[in-house]
Amino acid sequence: MKILAIESSCDETAAAVVEDGHRVLSSIIDSQVQEHKIYGGVVPEIASRRHCEAVDGVVTSALTEAGLSLEEVDAVAVTAYPGLIGALLVGVNYAKGLCLGSGKPLIPVHHIRSHIAANYIEHPELTPPFLCLVASGGHSHIIEVRDYTDFHIIGRTRDDAAGEAFDKAARAMGFPYPGGIYIDKASRAGNPDAYKLPRPKVEGCPYDFSFSGLKTAVINLIHNCAQKGEEFNRDDLAASFQKAVVEILSDRLLLAAKELHHKQIVLAGGVSANSGLRTHLKKECAARGYTLTVPSPIYCTDNAVMVGAQAYHEFLAGNVADMSLNACASLPIDQIPTW
Known part of the structure; x- marks a missing residue:
């Protein structure tokens, strides 16, 4: 199963294509660190605007690197919670648009769950x-x-x-x-x-x-x-x-x-x-x-590969969202919505 994953919870706009939860077909990260460095930390409004500017190109690059079209992936996953609300909304709405236009399943993913799932990429025995x-x-x-x-x-x-x-x-x-x-x-x-x-x-x-x-x-x-x-x-x-x-x-x-x-x-x-x-x-x-x-x-740092890794298991568990999906800035790892 090939999943196009999108991450935009903070100051990295990232996209990746991950197969079966551990095989990385592509990974693209557009970091905003240098821009936020002059402020001594992430400025949420700036982060949101930069995600808007970067997300389409990052997703296109991830598909190109994987050698796939949107029609050839099986689902679209996105970090929906928790994170900076404006930043999350960019990724969630972009992913919803892709799914609305293509008919692909939409998989919402919890950011902390994704960090844990990063370990499955290099350690499939875990x-x-x-x-x-x-x-x-x-x-x-x-x-x-x-x-x-x-x-x-x-x-x-x-x-x-x-x-x-x-x-x-x-x-x-x-x-x-x-x-x-x-x-x-x-x-x-x-x-x-x-x-x-x-x-x-x-x-x-x-x-x-x-x-x-x-x-x-x-x-x-x-x-x-x-x-x-x-x-x-x-x-x-x-x-x-x-x-x-x-x-x-x-x-x-x-x-x-x-x-x-x-x-x-x-x-x-x-x-x-x-x-x-x-x-x-x-x-x-x-x-x-x-x-x-x-x-x-x-x-270890924010990326979309980890989103794709966790999304595979969320999909198998039936955690697929409809177009009413919304971002949430704060949500415990054990209390995600069911669909």
């Missing part, structure tokens, strides 16, 4: 059940994947997402947007024990995350140095901050794995590309006899 840490700019979840379309949220952030904390801390340190990759690079030259930073916990919820206090601690440290006329070591602070985030994410995940008896651990989302997180979890999982599965960096 099958549920497993425990997945989804960490990105907008999401931090521990999810029990019971089946391809059956998800249970075990833990979540109570404030900032891990990727959001990376970007805000990086901005305070003077790094450009997006900050996570710059902190990752700088941390390799720094001392992770140079600065003592907090590891906030959520009382009574051992699997939940909180990153706001950690982010604030970094900002306060930098402000205190400025007030005293002192310099802070940016590489050391980056390394110390990254170590704190990695330990927070890993400790919660490994605790959940132990208590819920999961030995198959999966990473997903933009933060799963972080070298510190990958290295730490690889070591800790090996010590416990767990299997760790991670996607390649290209499939």
